[in-house]
Structures are given as C-alpha cells and as structure tokens.
Amino acid sequence: MEWFTAPEYGTARLVFQRGLAVMYVVAFLTAALQFRPLLGERGLTPVPRFVERVPFRKAPSLFQLRYSDGLFAGVAWTGCAVSAALVAGVDSLLPLWGAMLLWLVPWVLYLSIVNVGQTWYCFGWESLLLETGFVAVLLGNDEVAPPVVVLFLLRWLLFRVEFGAGLIKMRGDECWRKLTCLDHHHETQPMPGPLSWFFHHLPRPLHRVEVAANHVTQLVVPFLLFAPHPVSTAAAALMIATQLWLVLSGNFSWLNWITIVLALSVIRFPADPPDVAAAPLWYEVVVLAVAALLVFLSHRPVRNMISRRQVMNRSFDSLHLVNTYGAFGSVSRVRYEVVVEGTADEVARKDGDWRAYEFKGKPGDPHRWPRQFAPYHLRLDWLMWFAALSPSYAGPWFGTFVERLLENDRATLRLLRRSPFPPDAPPRFVRARLFRYRYTTWRELRETGACWERTYVREYLPPTRLTGKR
Structure with a gap:
C-alpha cells in the first residue's frame, strides 16, 4: 500500500x-x-x-x-x-x-x-x-x-x-x-x-x-x-x-x-x-x-x-x-514552604539549636539561588511542594520521612542537598515549620543578596523523636 x-x-x-x-x-x-x-x-x-x-x-x-x-x-x-x-x-x-x-x-x-x-x-x-x-x-x-x-x-x-x-x-x-x-x-x-x-x-x-x-x-x-x-x-x-x-x-x-x-x-x-x-x-x-x-x-x-x-x-x-493531560488549571497566589529542622539538644525548646535540612531543588535558605535540574526529576522536592499546600498530601509518607531523618538513614539523606548532622550523631528531635516565601525585589536583592524573603506562618509538625529515645 x-x-x-x-x-x-x-x-x-x-x-x-x-x-x-x-x-x-x-x-x-x-x-x-x-x-x-x-x-x-x-x-x-x-x-x-x-x-x-x-x-x-x-x-x-x-x-x-x-x-x-x-x-x-x-x-x-x-x-x-x-x-x-x-x-x-x-x-x-x-x-x-x-x-x-x-x-x-x-x-x-x-x-x-x-x-x-x-x-x-x-x-x-x-x-x-x-x-x-x-x-x-x-x-x-x-x-x-x-x-x-x-x-x-x-x-x-x-x-x-x-x-x-x-x-x-x-x-x-x-x-x-x-x-x-x-x-x-x-x-x-x-x-x-x-x-x-x-x-x-x-x-x-x-x-x-x-x-x-x-x-x-x-x-x-x-x-x-x-x-x-x-x-x-x-x-x-x-x-x-x-x-x-x-x-x-x-x-x-x-x-x-x-x-x-x-x-x-x-x-x-x-x-x-x-x-x-x-x-x-x-x-x-x-x-x-x-x-x-x-x-x-x-x-x-x-x-x-x-x-x-x-x-x-x-x-x-x-x-x-x-x-x-493538562497542567496548572489553578495557580497559587502565595508560596508556602515546609522547613524541616533537627536539634541535638536534650530538650526540644523553641529557641534551641535548631538546624535546617537543605533540599536539592525546593527553596530553603533564602540566599540560595535555585538551580536547573529538569529534565531530571527530584521526586521528594516536588512532593514537599504539595505538602506545603496541605498536610493531607504528605499523609502517606511524611511521618516515615521524619523517622528516617531521626535515624540518619543514609539512603534518605542522599535525597537531600545537606544534612546539618554528622553521620554518627543523628538529631534527637525533628520538627517542621511552615513559612510564606516571596521573591525579593531588585532593591532587596542588591542589599541582602537573598532571592527569597520568608515569614513564619505556623508549626507544621511539633518536635518529634524516635519512640523509646530519651
């Protein structure tokens, strides 16, 4: 034919x-x-x-x-x-x-x-x-x-x-x-x-x-x-x-x-x-x-x-x-980010020595400029964006994720850009806080060098430790 x-x-x-x-x-x-x-x-x-x-x-x-x-x-x-x-x-x-x-x-x-x-x-x-x-x-x-x-x-x-x-x-x-x-x-x-x-x-x-x-x-x-x-x-x-x-x-x-x-x-x-x-x-x-x-x-x-x-x-x-197929049928007006932190303190105080985990792609440190990863897909980072929209999106996995951080699980930490704790000294507590992020203006960028400005919104997950740990 x-x-x-x-x-x-x-x-x-x-x-x-x-x-x-x-x-x-x-x-x-x-x-x-x-x-x-x-x-x-x-x-x-x-x-x-x-x-x-x-x-x-x-x-x-x-x-x-x-x-x-x-x-x-x-x-x-x-x-x-x-x-x-x-x-x-x-x-x-x-x-x-x-x-x-x-x-x-x-x-x-x-x-x-x-x-x-x-x-x-x-x-x-x-x-x-x-x-x-x-x-x-x-x-x-x-x-x-x-x-x-x-x-x-x-x-x-x-x-x-x-x-x-x-x-x-x-x-x-x-x-x-x-x-x-x-x-x-x-x-x-x-x-x-x-x-x-x-x-x-x-x-x-x-x-x-x-x-x-x-x-x-x-x-x-x-x-x-x-x-x-x-x-x-x-x-x-x-x-x-x-x-x-x-x-x-x-x-x-x-x-x-x-x-x-x-x-x-x-x-x-x-x-x-x-x-x-x-x-x-x-x-x-x-x-x-x-x-x-x-x-x-x-x-x-x-x-x-x-x-x-x-x-x-x-x-x-x-x-x-x-x-x-289809994408972005709705567009968010405000950006929220879940910031995950850990501490080695014996007691989890609000003003304690909390150190943030840094993800590879999602915004964290306001001074860290975003990088190009696509077409490579950072799956955890994408799900963290959904988690910030609603805790229900994170229900099936976020608790286990925190548990792996408390264990200093090597495989899980490889998904992150940086862990603030050495391999042989895991944190005693991990918490998560919700922040509102916005891009800085041209003037703010020149004065501070930060591409993001963030404002604390509320507690996302209270300080958590492994069961049986003191």
Whole structure:
C-alpha cells in the first residue's frame, strides 16, 4: 500500500526516536538513583506493601510477581542501558521486528515502575512518556519508511497534550481568563529554576502577552498540526518555541522536553527521502490493528476534554495507552514552604539549636539561588511542594520521612542537598515549620543578596523523636 508510508518524514522519525530514547534514559536514571529511600523495602511507601493490597490487573508490573531492591535496581539500570543503546541507534542495526521488540523493552520496564510508584509517580509526564513510548514501538526503523498512521497518532497525542492543557486553564482559574496568572506563577510554581526570579519581575504587560500567546498556542495552533506541510511544520515549531520558553522559566521534569520531542515528529526536515523497501504485510497489519485500538480508546480522553468537569492527567487504563493531560488549571497566589529542622539538644525548646535540612531543588535558605535540574526529576522536592499546600498530601509518607531523618538513614539523606548532622550523631528531635516565601525585589536583592524573603506562618509538625529515645 503506497499510502501507508511517508518517506519524507524519515529524518523526523530519526530525530524523534533519539530524543525519546534520551527521555527514557533520564526517567530510568531518576528511578535508579531515588527508588530505594522512596519505594524500597525500607522506603517511605514500600512497594511490597503496595502490591499486597493492589492486584495485578489494576497495576500490571513485573514487581507484582516478585519484589526486591536488587530487582528494582536491575530493572532501572537495564532500562538505562537499553535506552542508551537506542540513543546510539542500535535499533537501526536490527531487523524490523527486532527493532520493534527493542523499543518495547523500555516501555514494559518503565510501566512496571510507574504502576508501583504510587504518589511519587502520579505526574502527567509519567503517562505521557509511556503513551509516547508505546506509539514509538510502531514506528519501525530504517528498513521501512515511517507509517502515516503512526505519524498521525503522534500528532493526535501532541494535540491532546496542548489542547487539554489549554482547556483546563480556560475552565479553571479565572486568572487565566483575565491574563493575570503569570503575576504569580513564576513565584509559586513547584520548583523554580535559576531564571524564574527574573521571569517573575518582567513587566506585567509582558505577562499578559505571555498568557495570551499561551492560549493561542494551546487552543488554536494544535488544530494546525493536521494541516498539510508547511503549515503543520510551522505549528510544531511554534510549540517548540513555547516549550523552550517554559524550560527557561522553571523546572518541570521532562514534561516540556518530551512535548518538544513529540513536536519534532511533525517537522518535515529538508532532506531527500531515503530509498527503502515496501513495508511487509505483517507490519502493516500490526500497525493498523494497534492504531485502530488506540483511536477507539481515545473516546475516553475526548469525552473528558469536552466535559465541563474536565480533569487533568488521568489514565483510563492500567497500561497508560491513551491518557488525558493538562497542567496548572489553578495557580497559587502565595508560596508556602515546609522547613524541616533537627536539634541535638536534650530538650526540644523553641529557641534551641535548631538546624535546617537543605533540599536539592525546593527553596530553603533564602540566599540560595535555585538551580536547573529538569529534565531530571527530584521526586521528594516536588512532593514537599504539595505538602506545603496541605498536610493531607504528605499523609502517606511524611511521618516515615521524619523517622528516617531521626535515624540518619543514609539512603534518605542522599535525597537531600545537606544534612546539618554528622553521620554518627543523628538529631534527637525533628520538627517542621511552615513559612510564606516571596521573591525579593531588585532593591532587596542588591542589599541582602537573598532571592527569597520568608515569614513564619505556623508549626507544621511539633518536635518529634524516635519512640523509646530519651
């Protein structure tokens, strides 16, 4: 079938596949370096406890069959290795069926991690990586030209990412409709980046322009993805420019980067189409059958998008095949931070020698400038932002986290930037206090060198010690 393939998108497929493989490397590396204190046998929310109460059909995962920290590490590092091989182009050295199986491996391994990841893996970019990774299995390699239906599925996915995010904003916080959300967002976003302070201090009229441009990019431009070239290429390029602006303004894990990767699959690069053989019949049958399934499953996110009660970041099946997306339907006006402190004093006094734990990404010391971490994802730091919004978000894990600090647990401390206590002398008490943070003004920055100004709000957790300790 001549219509089945689009040779002119061969370069776009290559760029997309290598970019997606990089995203897989980042995701597996994040899992390998952070799983033990978060999900391990002595983690804050242990996987063994989770699989005891959640059946396989609701959360299919290799770890439903057996779990150990060693097995989890093996899965994560194997995922890193396979993804790195895909970055290097090993799939192009294999026959078509072998390349498809190789692309299936990281999808199965990461699905196994996400489905037992609990609150640490509840973000939209996890499902987005899985859905994108599953579609990528169908793209094939250099033996055949990219299938038209698979290119359509990638555009359909990119459409849902952008259009869903635009709808949730227009239906959500009124500040999006008034064009005022960016008066607050750069200051209150989960994890500011090194330029976020400067973005916050841009003139307010420019913030209005930013919001208006965002609405155009998310509510109008997505429809142009289905137009012929060069309109579709221009639409994708505009989305990439918008996402790069977001990359500069904050740390949003790999959400922006994988959206850029998806947009790259739309761009028709100026390169001569390679001479490739016709697609084998079995390949055409597999691609068309799976594409039909994905189109059928799409009715659920479509119903969600057109609903007045639209929800963000929802998976409709345990395999995360077709999902709904969206971000920042509401924007906080005030930033709160939980500051965790410990003391070695025999008695926990309010005015005692309390020393603060410093996190890698989330604001703490007002003089410490935010750093760039994305696309790497600091899971504990992100959950601490939610914990500051409401203690209910921290209910499943915060108490255990404090207990690990009281034990000077080495794995947990590796999640932090700095512990104020030596390894052989844990604190006697740990407490948490809630502060309101705001960016300093230009004048305050010059006078104090601090990018944040903070004000004490209330006690978040009273001084706590290990049971039986005196």
